[in-house]
Amino acid sequence: MSSRSKDPCKVNACRIQKCLNENNYQEDKCVEVLEAMRQCCLKWHKESLCCSGIDLNKVYLPANKGANASSGK
Known part of the structure; x- marks a missing residue:
């Protein structure tokens, strides 16, 4: 089978x-794993069937999780 x-x-x-x-x-x-999946789907959403239900706009982790989280809770 091909890759x-x-x-x-x-x-x-x-x-x-x-x-x-x-x-x-x-x-x-x-x-963390949800965000890793979202990142994978951002790159591979056209090839991956696993990405069919993933909201690519929903960020699970803030970009600066520990530092300067001005939009956090």
């Missing part, structure tokens, strides 16, 4: 499922 048949974001999708399962499906406990 094209392999979904480039599948690993991230599996990481999300694992994280959610381990954290009783609390999305706030998995923001």
